[in-house]
Amino acid sequence: MDVFGSFALLLAFLCAGYAFVGGIAAILTRHPLLIKSARQAGIATCGLIFLATGSLVYLFFSDSYWVSYVVAHSNRDLSTFYKVAALWSGQEGSLLFWSFLLAIYVFSVLLVYRNKNGELMPYVGVVLAGVQIFFLTLNNFVASPFKVLASPGANGALEIFTRADGNGLNPLLQYPEMVIHPPNLYSGYTGFTIPFAFALGALLARYPGEKWIHLTRKWTMIAWCFQTAGILLGAHWAYAVLGWGGYWGWDPVENASLLPWLTGTAFLHSVMMQEKRGMMKVWNVWLVFSTFLLCILGTLLTRSGVVSSVHAFAQSSIGNYFVGFLVLVLAVCFGAYVKNRDYLKSENQLDSLVSRESSFLFNNLILLVSCIAVLSGTLFPVFSEWFSGSRISVGAPFFNKVNIPIGLLLLFLTGVGPLLAWRKTSTESLKRNFGWPLIAGLLAGIVVFALGVREFFSLVCLMLCVFVTTTIGMEFFRGARVIRSRSGASLLASAVDLTMRNTRRYGGYIVHMGMVLIFVGLAGAAFNKDVQKDMQPGSTLQIGGYKLLLQGFETKAEKNYTSERMIVEVWRENKPLMMLYPERRFFQTNEQSGTMVAIYSTLREDLYVVYAGQNPETQAPVIHAFLNPLVKWIWLGGLVVVLGTLVTLLPNRRAVLVLAGAPERTPVQQPQALAPSVAHREGHD
Amino acid sequence: MTKRRAAAFSLVIALAASSGAVLSLRAQDPQPDRAKQIGGKFMCMCGCNQVLTQCNHVGCTTSASMLKELDGWVARGDSETVITSAFVQEFGTKVYAEPPKSGLSLVAWSLPSIYLLSGTLLVIFVIWRWRSRALAPATTAGGAPGISAQDLENARRRVAQETED
Numbered sequence: 001m002d003v004f005g006s007f008a009l010l011l012a013f014l015c016a017g018y019a020f021v022g023g024i025a026a027i028l029t030r031h032p033l034l035i036k037s038a039r040q041a042g043i044a045t046c047g048l049i050f051l052a053t054g055s056l057v058y059l060f061f062s063d064s065y066w067v068s069y070v071v072a073h074s075n076r077d078l079s080t081f082y083k084v085a086a087l088w089s090g091q092e093g094s095l096l097f098w099s100f101l102l103a104i105y106v107f108s109v110l111l112v113y114r115n116k117n118g119e120l121m122p123y124v125g126v127v128l129a130g131v132q133i134f135f136l137t138l139n140n141f142v143a144s145p146f147k148v149l150a151s152p153g154a155n156g157a158l159e160i161f162t163r164a165d166g167n168g169l170n171p172l173l174q175y176p177e178m179v180i181h182p183p184n185l186y187s188g189y190t191g192f193t194i195p196f197a198f199a200l201g202a203l204l205a206r207y208p209g210e211k212w213i214h215l216t217r218k219w220t221m222i223a224w225c226f227q228t229a230g231i232l233l234g235a236h237w238a239y240a241v242l243g244w245g246g247y248w249g250w251d252p253v254e255n256a257s258l259l260p261w262l263t264g265t266a267f268l269h270s271v272m273m274q275e276k277r278g279m280m281k282v283w284n285v286w287l288v289f290s291t292f293l294l295c296i297l298g299t300l301l302t303r304s305g306v307v308s309s310v311h312a313f314a315q316s317s318i319g320n321y322f323v324g325f326l327v328l329v330l331a332v333c334f335g336a337y338v339k340n341r342d343y344l345k346s347e348n349q350l351d352s353l354v355s356r357e358s359s360f361l362f363n364n365l366i367l368l369v370s371c372i373a374v375l376s377g378t379l380f381p382v383f384s385e386w387f388s389g390s391r392i393s394v395g396a397p398f399f400n401k402v403n404i405p406i407g408l409l410l411l412f413l414t415g416v417g418p419l420l421a422w423r424k425t426s427t428e429s430l431k432r433n434f435g436w437p438l439i440a441g442l443l444a445g446i447v448v449f450a451l452g453v454r455e456f457f458s459l460v461c462l463m464l465c466v467f468v469t470t471t472i473g474m475e476f477f478r479g480a481r482v483i484r485s486r487s488g489a490s491l492l493a494s495a496v497d498l499t500m501r502n503t504r505r506y507g508g509y510i511v512h513m514g515m516v517l518i519f520v521g522l523a524g525a526a527f528n529k530d531v532q533k534d535m536q537p538g539s540t541l542q543i544g545g546y547k548l549l550l551q552g553f554e555t556k557a558e559k560n561y562t563s564e565r566m567i568v569e570v571w572r573e574n575k576p577l578m579m580l581y582p583e584r585r586f587f588q589t590n591e592q593s594g595t596m597v598a599i600y601s602t603l604r605e606d607l608y609v610v611y612a613g614q615n616p617e618t619q620a621p622v623i624h625a626f627l628n629p630l631v632k633w634i635w636l637g638g639l640v641v642v643l644g645t646l647v648t649l650l651p652n653r654r655a656v657l658v659l660a661g662a663p664e665r666t667p668v669q670q671p672q673a674l675a676p677s678v679a680h681r682e683g684h685d
Numbered sequence: 686m687t688k689r690r691a692a693a694f695s696l697v698i699a700l701a702a703s704s705g706a707v708l709s710l711r712a713q714d715p716q717p718d719r720a721k722q723i724g725g726k727f728m729c730m731c732g733c734n735q736v737l738t739q740c741n742h743v744g745c746t747t748s749a750s751m752l753k754e755l756d757g758w759v760a761r762g763d764s765e766t767v768i769t770s771a772f773v774q775e776f777g778t779k780v781y782a783e784p785p786k787s788g789l790s791l792v793a794w795s796l797p798s799i800y801l802l803s804g805t806l807l808v809i810f811v812i813w814r815w816r817s818r819a820l821a822p823a824t825t826a827g828g829a830p831g832i833s834a835q836d837l838e839n840a841r842r843r844v845a846q847e848t849e850d
Contacts, residue, residue, distance in 0.1 A: 244739045251734050279815075350815035358812060365804045373797040380784065380793045388789050393728050395782035396736055402797045616749065 002067050005055030006146040009096075012048035013136040015041045016129050023126035027205075035122050039110055042125050045132055046107035053100040056093060056145050060086055065163040069093055069145040075168040075589045077560040085179045086169050091303060091318065092145035094182070098299075099135045101183070102190040106132065109194055109219075117215065123201030131193050134325050142318060168560070171587050171594030177237040185230025185257055189295040191223025192260060195267075196292035199285050203336045206343045210274055213284070217271065218649055224268060225645040227261045232638035243595040243610040245530055245626035247634065250399035255378045256298030262371040263291040266364045269417075273360050276422060278347035282337075283364075285344060289333045294371075296326050301378070352424035359417035366413065370406045374399065404457050408464060411519050414512050415468035419475070436474065441467030461523040465516045472509045472516075479506075500653040510644030517637030524605075524630025532612065534620035535566075544627040546607050547571040548580075553621070561585040561594075566611050566621065570600060582611035582623070605629040720759040724752060727772055728782050736782050 019041035026034035056069070060083045065071050073086040073093065088094040106128045113121050139145070153159035172178075195216040202212035234257065239247035248254060267287040273279040304319020337344075350357055377394045384392040419433040444466035445459060453459055480494035487494065499506035531543045541548040551567040565583035569576055580598035587594070600607040608626040615622055721738055729740035731747035737755075740748035751772075758768045772780045784790030 244735060246739060249735055249739070348811075348815050349819040350812055351819050353812060353816070357815075361808050361811065365801075365808050369797065369800045369804050372800050376796050377793060381779075384778075384784075384789055384793075390778045392778045392784050392790055392793075393781050394784055394793060395728055395734075396739075397725065398783035398793065401783070406797075406801075616746070 001055045001058050001062070001064065002146045002148060005052045005059070006140075006144065008048045008052040008055065009136065009139050009144070009146070012045045012052065012099075013133070013140050015045040015048060016132040016136055019045060019129035020126055020133055023122050023129060027122045027126065035118075038122065038129075039114065039125055042110050042129055043107060045129070045136075046103035046110075049096075049099050049103040049132075049136075052139075053087070053096055056096060057084070057087060060084075063166075065166055066148050066160055067145075068147045068149055071149065071163050071166045073166070073169055075166040075560070077589070078166075078169055078174075079560065081176075081179060082169055082174050085173060085182075088182045088186070089169055089173050090145075092139075092143040092147075094186075095135065095138050095143050096145050097182075098186055098190060099132065099139055101186050102132060102135065102193060105191055105194050105219075109197075113215075117211070120198070120201055120205055120207050120212070120215075123205045123207075124197045127197040127200050128193065131197070134321075138318065138321060142321060165589065168587055168589035171561070171585060171592050172241060174560075174587075174594065175237060175241050177233050177240070181230060181233035181237050183230075184226050184233055188223050188225075188227025188230050188257075189260065189298065191219065191226055192264060192288075192291050192295050194219040194223065195288045199288040200333060200336060203285060203340050203343070206340055210278070210281075213271055213274055216288075220264065220268060220271075221645055221649055224261070224264045225642055227257070227264065228645070229638065229642055231257050231261060232635070232641075236635060239631070240597055240599065241595065243597050243612070243624075245528065245608055245610075245624075245628060246525075247631070248396075250374075250377075250396045252378050253298075253302050255374050255399075256301045259298060259371055259375055260291045260294040262367050262374070263287055263294055266367040266371075267291060269360050269363050269367075273357060274346075277349075277357065279357065280348070281344040281346045282341070285337070287364075293326060293329060293333075294375075296322060296329065300326065354420065354425045354430070356417065356420045356422045356425075359413060359420050363410070363413050363417055366406060366410045370403060370410070373402050373406070377402065407519070407522075408457065408460055411461065411464045411468060411516070414515060415464065415471045418509065418512070419471055433471070433474075437467045437470035440470040455526040458523040458526045461519055465520050465523070468512065468516050472513050475509060476506070497653075499647060500650070503650045503652055504648050507644050507646075507648030507650070510647055511641050512644075514637045514640030514642075514644055517633050517640055519637075521630045521632070521634030521637060524628065524633070527629045528626060530624065530626040532622060532624040534615050534618055535623050536620060541623055541625055543607070543625045544605070545572055546577075546625075546627070548609065548623065548625060550621075550623070558585075560589075561587045563596075564611075565596075566623065568598070568609060568623070570607065580607075580609050582609045584611050584613070601632050603630075603632050606631045720752075720756050723759065723765055723768055724755055726765075726769070726782050727751070727755075727780050730776050730780060 019038050022034055022038035022041060025031075026038050059067050059070050060074050061080070063070075063074070063076055069090060069092050070086075073089045074083055078086065086093070088097040109128070110121075110125065113124075148160050149163065150158040150160050198212045198216040198219075201207070231254075234254065235247040238249065238254075239245075267284060270280050270287060271284055274281055274284050300319050300322035304322065352358075377399055380394045381391045384390065415437065416434070421429060441463045445463040448459055448462050453462070476495050476498065477491075479498040480491050483489070483494040483497050484491055487497070489497065499510075529543065531541060533539075533541045535541065535550045537550055537552045539550055541550075547570070549569040549571060551569055553564065553566055556563045556565070563583055563585050565581045568580045568582065570578050570580055578600060580600060582598040583596035585594045585596060586592075595610060595612075598609045600609075606626070606628040608628055610624040610626075612622040612624040614620065724738040725736055727737040729735050729737045729745065729748040730751065731740065731745050733740050733745065737748055737751055754771075755768065758771065763771075781790075784793045786794055
């Protein structure tokens with residue numbers, strides 16, 4: 001099967017090569033057969049990558065311990081569940097997994113548009129094939145997952161040998177979320193290849209209008225949704241497994257996943273400027289290019305060892321290939337832009353400073369500033385070493401100080417932006433839309449302050465959360481009320497109906513609401529507290545309103561590890577509440593340990609209990625307990641964001657929402673007639 | 686929406702969103718001791734890339750010994766500057782969790798502000814330029830009557846597009 005996998009990968013490389021060269025020939029000659037054959041080569045490439053990936057999975061499941069990658073990342077006792085995760089747990093397998101996910105996207109695009117956009121698709125096909133060639137080069141010639149174990153035999157020739165068992169999977173990866181976090185994150189990274197291919201293809205083809213934007217919106221949303229889910233799942237994994245009580249440590253690899261998310265988010269907003277007003281065409285193209293380049297940069301950071309990280313793969317020379325690819329892609333993008341920039345001429349005009357257009361500009365500014373700040377902070381240790389010879393670390397305190405104010409500005413714009421009208425927002429409209437939300441926000445601030453919260457950023461954050469929630473709530477309420485007055489349905493049913501009539505707009509609001517929930521959760525971090533204590537059976541530990549009583553220990557031999565767990569009874573208000581079992585696991589195959597945190601999670605706070613090992617001096621077991629307020633809101637917010645994104649992907653139930661009592665639109669005879677028809681659209685996306 | 690309804694609605698949202706969550710924060714004013722506060726300014730040197738006081742991975746002897754050192758210095762009443770110097774001498778500048786606000790590190794601190802400032806200036810310039818463009822045709826055309834059929838059609842198309850959803 002390893003030979004089959006290698007062969008499939010090699011064939012895939014050749015097919016991608018043909019799709020690339022044949023695609024260019026097809027563009028030059030416009031020969032229908034060439035166009036078709038290049039497309040089919042692209043589809044064949046994907047099919048072969050599927051086969052190669054299937055081969056590697058089979059090798060894991062069949063315990064093929066003559067394949068180096070399988071030996072390094074699996075063992076016989078590893079559960080089936082984690083044998084799947086072993087596929088992407090190392091450099092070689094994760095690169096193949098990257099190719100696999102990219103192939104799913106490419107396959108879908110080539111299939112969906114096989115009879116559409118005849119002018120554009122050959123260009124898109126060539127770009128996609130180019131990206132695939134790069135990754136297949138790595139899969140075949142740099143980091144093949146199908147290398148076998150071999151040693152010189154008696155006659156001097158290499159002989160394949162088989163190990164009795166593998167080294168096992170890294171304990172940190174033996175957690176359910178590690179089976180879904182990387183696929184989500186990688187689906188985000190690879191998914192941004194599609195808008196990139198369309199943007200570059202459209203630029204190369206001088207494709208007219210905003211067509212590429214319409215074509216790629218859903219693909220971009222899908223990639224963004226995966227990226228969001230991937231980031232949050234990663235945060236949850238860090239929270240539940242690493243045992244340090246936090247979920248985001250501003251680790252370089254975490255930062256790498258955030259960078260394309262920030263530019264992707266900026267693109268999803270600014271793209272509306274192009275759709276509605278024909279503005280910012282150059283900006284949008286470069287945002288898409290940047291997002292793709294940042295995906296590659298993130299991969300470079302993870303895999304090259306340029307920056308140190310617990311998440312990174314082993315240091316290797318593979319980074320040089322990524323640097324080369326980055327430079328090449330940047331050169332192609334820049335060349336295409338210089339050659340065809342006239343085609344991107346925009347209709348940039350702004351009627352008023354107080355308008356949706358302005359809010360998008362500031363939204364993009366904030367997101368981009370955050371992105372560049374995170375990037376420069378991440379790379380600063382490298383630059384400081386170049387310039388001064390000593391590496392200066394840039395850790396979480398720096399990123400928190402820089403990004404918290406930026407995040408709050410963004411949260412403010414989340415509330416303001418959607419309620420501003422395109423072109424111009426009247427004073428009346430400002431009063432109508434923002435009066436009550438501002439009052440609600442201020443009121444919340446007073447309540448929070450009166451309740452004793454003095455942490456400045458948390459206070460502002462909670463005020464803004466209420467402000468944004470109210471703006472969103474009022475938008476739903478207004479629309480639902482109109483529908484209810486006509487249909488007689490309940491307000492909730494009317495709100496659902498409203499959402500389904502304009503999924504993009506109201507789905508967007510749901511996404512914003514999810515972000516608000518996430519910010520509520522983040523605001524709680526300022527109030528985290530923790531206690532660490534040596535424990536003996538019968539001893540107690542007090543944290544907040546909880547009392548932890550250590551009842552004892554138990555050791556249990558599982559199939560793949562030995563577990564040593566504490567039996568902790570949790571008391572609250574002098575009543576027993578529940579049992580928690582913080583755990584340490586010892587994996588025999590690779591002689592590594594891991595923690596399993598016990599968490600009692602409520603909307604109010606998380607009681608987070610870690611079995612932190614033994615005190616080296618007293619040999620007493622140590623409990624490290626944390627009380628983390630509002631953390632659950634982050635995960636709930638993530639779910640709401642994903643739900644909102646899915647809603648935006650749905651087609652509208654009805655194309656036009658006709659408001660009761662709205663004046664019938666008269667045919668435009670004179671430019672003055674534009675004003676009322678635009679004005680009554682205030683608040684639309 | 687009537688004012689009364691809107692007020693009630695806003696109040697409900699404000700209270701629902703803030704009070705429950707905030708009540709949980711009230712009684713939990715953090716009172717970190719000095720060692721914890723100072724420890725939050727250094728990295729654990731085991732390579733985990735975590736802040737010293739947050740490094741908690743099983744078997745990390747580095748953070749344990751660093752924290753012990755720190756506790757000793759704090760108990761002795763050493764100033765933060767002295768403690769910082771001692772750690773930097775022992776581990777080099779890698780030990781900082783955030784760059785010091787001096788020398789080359791000042792660049793790291795000033796860059797985000799520079800980005801924000803220059804970006805804001807750029808956005809203001811862009812807005813000003815686009816505003817000028819928007820105003821220019823109105824003054825040169827001197828009003829509506831001179832609009833061409835093509836412009837009219839464009840306007841019609843745009844209005845249709847903007848009112849579509």
